[in-house]
Amino acid sequence: MDVNTIRLNHVSTGSELPCSPQVVEDGGEEDEEELSGGEEADLRSSSGRGSLLTRRGITLRVLLKDSLVEPGDGVLSIHYLGKNFIGDLLTDGKIRWVETGQIFNSPSAWATHCKRLVNPAKKSGCGWASVRYRGQKLVQYKTTWLHKYQPSADMSLVSEEDDDEDEEEGKTAVQADEKNKNNKPGLHDVMVSRRTDRERIPVRYCTLGTRDAARDPHTLVELSAFSAINRFQPFNVAVSSNVLLLMDFHCHLTTSEVVGYLGGRWDTNTQLLTVLRAFPCRTRLADRDSASAVEEEICQNLFMRGLSLVGWYHSHPRGPALPSLQDIDSQMDHQLRLQGSNNGFQPCLGIICGPYYHGNQGVASTITPFWVVPPPEQRPNDYGIPVAVEVTYVQDNFLTSDVLNEMMLLVDYYRAAPDIVQFTQYWCPDTTMMDKIKGSLSCHAPKDQAYSQILEHVYSQLNNMQ
Template identity: 80%
Template structure:
């Protein structure tokens, strides 16, 4: 029923109150209302959900509270004692600040506070407006600037992810992937929607370090050598951009993301009909192996392994989607592989793991900041048969492709592309015997090696 009390042993969360937005405890609230009455001015911290409930400005109910933050929606019940129960998990929060901060940290772990009264909505209207209504009704002669102290800062900081600015059609289509052909490199991108129209989505962006933006990397990452081998091999086969997914596990206790398997997408980026079938097959493979989706990779065949503006948007979308309905932060790792960029050192590919720090709340349509992720590479003890089989399937898929790499061509004056691919195998393995069939561009000569 509407306004029902929480379960007998709920998990009460008290974290996350802003200094300006922390509500008074029940005892302080009662003492303040009894001694002062409506004839005395309450500061804005004295006006709590309990006050609004007692005076009839809001009513308890199921699903009457909501938060919309960077593309994610959260729904809460308002209980009769002024506490908030998050519908998804049943957790109980003592104040709007605690709930807003908790939810926002699931999307952006670097978030310090929640601006609860400006972020939480009651039946579609921001709670801060109900607080103002209470003041106007019960203390019309009060100094509104004093009583509303700090709310303007909240509103400014949280004039956010409402999507008041219409996104043009060009923006809606920005997720379609095309081959990157280079472009100017920028240090940081914080661009409004109107500026986005003028930006080339293939513009490359230099990665920042977490320390450069006064942040700590919110998670640790370990990637197995089997993942790197299969991913790098996939990216070497074609002159077109390729995409794949990463499977692994996320340990909330150690905050460690372990990437254990790469799942190449054996489909063309423009093939909308085949894509759902391929993705469903990958989902089944993840399930069968007891793995979770933890990230994605793609190639910049002849360009630097740096994210483009389009990649930044795609990564931000993946980060938000990967949150799913789980009660907790889970990172999503993006990796860019640059196999044939002559600016690379030596013959090895450049591998760039990255993550995107969400844009400021007051500018939700800006680009996020791409940051380099520190990764530990773990040497596998053996090459699994499924990885070798996947390599063979990739060769078969690209066998007759017009953009198949001509492995007999020279990569450098003394190194063929075939020799370059051999090097990549040794890059991710100390000593391994691999036999891979590669079909030449003329589709007649098969080349097999073992080392």
């Protein structure tokens, strides 16, 4: 199959606390008031009476009743001054801190409690801006609720708390920068960039409905499980760790989106798709002039290695590793083209890598393999259904010369790029960008520890790029 069939465009502190569950109601100045069932029902009609709901009126219980969030274990998190706190969202809208089992009535109560453990002088928690649900700030869900039920509402009602928290984090970064400016250059710049990155909240597939040309094609969509749509995954997938390492390295180099291809083999007898090589595209997504030459080179590399084109990858540099509506359509198109005209089945794997999304746990990138199931026949105008693909990761014994060569070619390509990541700057107060990429790549480390010496040469080249 010609490679041109795929287009190039495109957790806790160590404080001793009671072990038995207890309800904590102290949330500082911003704790939400409990609403009765009748009051919650009135929220939807408040705009019709000429009044608008303020941000304090929207509680987790309201969001749960309207299915904007779901109860679950470990779905809530707080990241504050280098400390991580994980919480369970209960069915009644309360929060259970995983570490101690304590129950909190609101995000503000939990955030204030956790932040005081780290900083006893902390007076309030800015809970809705500090607590994240599945990586997204809760304040964003307030915005979604108001857009849905009170579209005329002033969005400043839900953004002011977010701004307050971002301002506080920004001040913390500036103070740390002033204190450690001799050995922590660039910290302020990194933290400011975090403040200007506005997060996109993923939507559920079931909320999309029929295609709408007015819908933002960059809307992110949560992945479904095959079991959720009453299907079995129609193929097995095995991915080489060297594939993940090269792909993750590529995605870390620039603040712009990157793309690449995946080479491997498809065994019709065992229904196993084996991904053996990543082929980064050393070109800009909008550069159509060089795209054909890059694709031709990759096509030759595939042929020389006896491999087939089995998929593609791309990055969401600062966002969640979830497909957008545009990604869903692209993936569906790739699947159909790889299948060819003989109606034989060959899967095409899509992978999204999110290297610099601050909702990730730790320094490791989030890597998301996905596939798209066509919409039901009775609803041909719906979007395809993005589903998570279960993958077996195969640990390579050593770093191949091909992978090392590709890494050096990428370094040379991005060396003078205006959007090159500044690896001497700070990812967070205690972690440089260089620490970040090293930590993420270590997740895909070969068994042979000699790779670390080889990669140190690559990292030295990254330092020389600044």
